Amino acid sequence: MEKHLSKAQKAYKNIDFINSGDARVIRILAELLEPMSRFRKENINDTIVFFGSARTRSPMEAKKYLERVKERIMSADDTKENQELKNELEFAKNQVFLSNYYNDAVQLAKRLTTWSKSLNSNSRFIVCSGGGFGMMEAANRGAREAGGKSIGLNISLPMEQYPNQYISTELNFEFHYFFMRKFWFVYLAKGLVIFPGGFGTLDELFEVLTLIQTKKIIKRLPIVIYGSEYWNQVINLDAMVKYGTINKSDLELFKFCDSVDEAYNYLTEELTKIYLNSKNE
Secondary structure (H helix, E strand, O other): OOOOOOOOOOHHHOHHHHOOHHHHHHHHHHHHHHHHHHHHHOOOOOEEEEEOOOOOOOHHHHHHHHHHHHHHHHHOOOHHHHHHHHHHHHHHHHHHHHHHHHHHHHHHHHHHHHHHHHOOOOOOOEEEEOOOOOHHHHHHHHHHHOOOOEEEEEEOOOOOOOOOOOOOHHHEEEEOOHHHHHHHHHHOEEEEEEOOOOHHHHHHHHHHHHHHHOOOOOOOOOEEEEOHHHHHHHOOHHHHHHOOOOOHHHHHHOEEEOOHHHHHHHHHHHHHHHHHOOOOO
């Protein structure tokens, strides 16, 4: 009796292989092509990307945290504990300060989404964030409150980052590779808003500025750096000009804004001029 071998598993169904080092290039291509397919299906043409800290609390959460610290100070007996709580009190006050930016991010995303919808299009200038909490959540939340779509480009991290609840379900993405996530941030972007943040936000901001400075990005990309009180303490761009590490003209690659009105007016005017009243697409 003739004996037949069982059919071998197809390579693309072999999970051990797909997760191996040999298949890394396939995984990278998947993070390029799967989002491309989904954006095409959802008819997403371009985005306004919001960057900012995942650690920023909402105003309500920040105020509750401040009140808890104050209560603990009132009941503290130990001198050392009291000093530690006073240090935490200063930190809590700073969290309340940053929470104002959270609220501004909600309002700006909400207004930009309303403006986008007024163009009789559900596919232009869609709010996009990194998909996590803090400033990212605020951006997605504002778009949701305006009744619009929003995108979340999440990233898998050792300290797990979960997507926030305000992302449109069909536009919720999970990336393994930072560089593919960054590609999708920039590829569809027609505008950027940089809210207060840490290493990740600085990384994203300076990579985009480097790409524009070196003409690797040739499209016109209005960039708002939001919150000069924070950013002027964190980075000293004038010192870079002073020491010649950047040109003075490089400071024209972005605009500092300190109010929702200012950021909204700048972005909508620039996007209208560049992408709606011309053939520069």
